Amino acid sequence: MRMRDTFLKPMHPEGRKFVAIFAVVSLVLFLIWEPLGWIGVGLTVWCYYFFRDPDRVTPTRPGLVISPADGIVSLIEPAVPPAELGMGPEPLTRVSVFMSVFNCHVNRSPVAGELVKLAYRPGKFLNASLDKASSDNERNALRLRMADGREIAVVQIAGLVARRIMWWKKEGDWIDRGERFGLIRFGSRLDVYLPDGVPPLVNIGQTMVAGETVLADLGLEAGDDH
Structure with missing residues (x-):
C-alpha cells in the first residue's frame, strides 16, 4: 500500500x-x-x-454476522423489532452500534439475504446513543431473509445531528454480506436484531468496523462457548 x-x-x-x-x-x-x-x-x-468510503475485506466463512457500521457498541439488550417490519412481538437480541461524526457512515449488510421488507418512518432527532432513540427517532428499517429462512432486522437511526437517512436498495433485492446499502449523514446509529437464540460475540464499548468485525455466528446458540 x-x-x-x-x-x-x-x-x-x-x-x-x-x-x-x-x-x-x-x-x-x-x-x-x-x-x-x-x-x-x-x-x-x-x-x-x-464521507470516506474505503474498501473493506468481509469474512467469507458461512454463518457469520458482520457489523453494518463503524463505531462503538452502545447497547446489547432484548428488544422487539420495529412493528413496521412485521417480525412479531417477541423480543430479540438487539446490538446497537453508535456512529460519531468522526466515523465512516456508509452502512453495509450484516448478512447475505433478500430484502423482504423496507420501511421508513419519520421521527425525532434525539441523541442516537440513547435507548429511546430506537423507538422515537427517524429511522429506516430493513428485514433480511437469509437462504436458510432465518431473518435479521437492520435499522438505520438518525441522531442528534443527522437529518438524512439514505438507502439504495428496494424490496425484493438480494444483498450480499458486506455490501453497501445505505448511509446516514452526520452522526447516527445502526441496530441489528439477531435471530432468536443467536448470542452476540461483541461487548458494549467494543469498536466495530463495518463489513469486517464479526458481530455474531449463526451456528452458535445461547450457552455455547465462544
Missing part, C-alpha cells in the same frame, strides 16, 4: 456537494479573515473524511 493511500480514502459521491460547499465557504472566510479561512479548511477536510 502506498503512503498516500493511508491518508486519502475514496469518497462516496454523496459527499461531493458537501465538500464543495465547505470549500467555497472556506474561500469566503479567507477573504474575511485568514484564521477563519484555515478553520474552514479544517472543516472541509473533516467533511471529506466523513
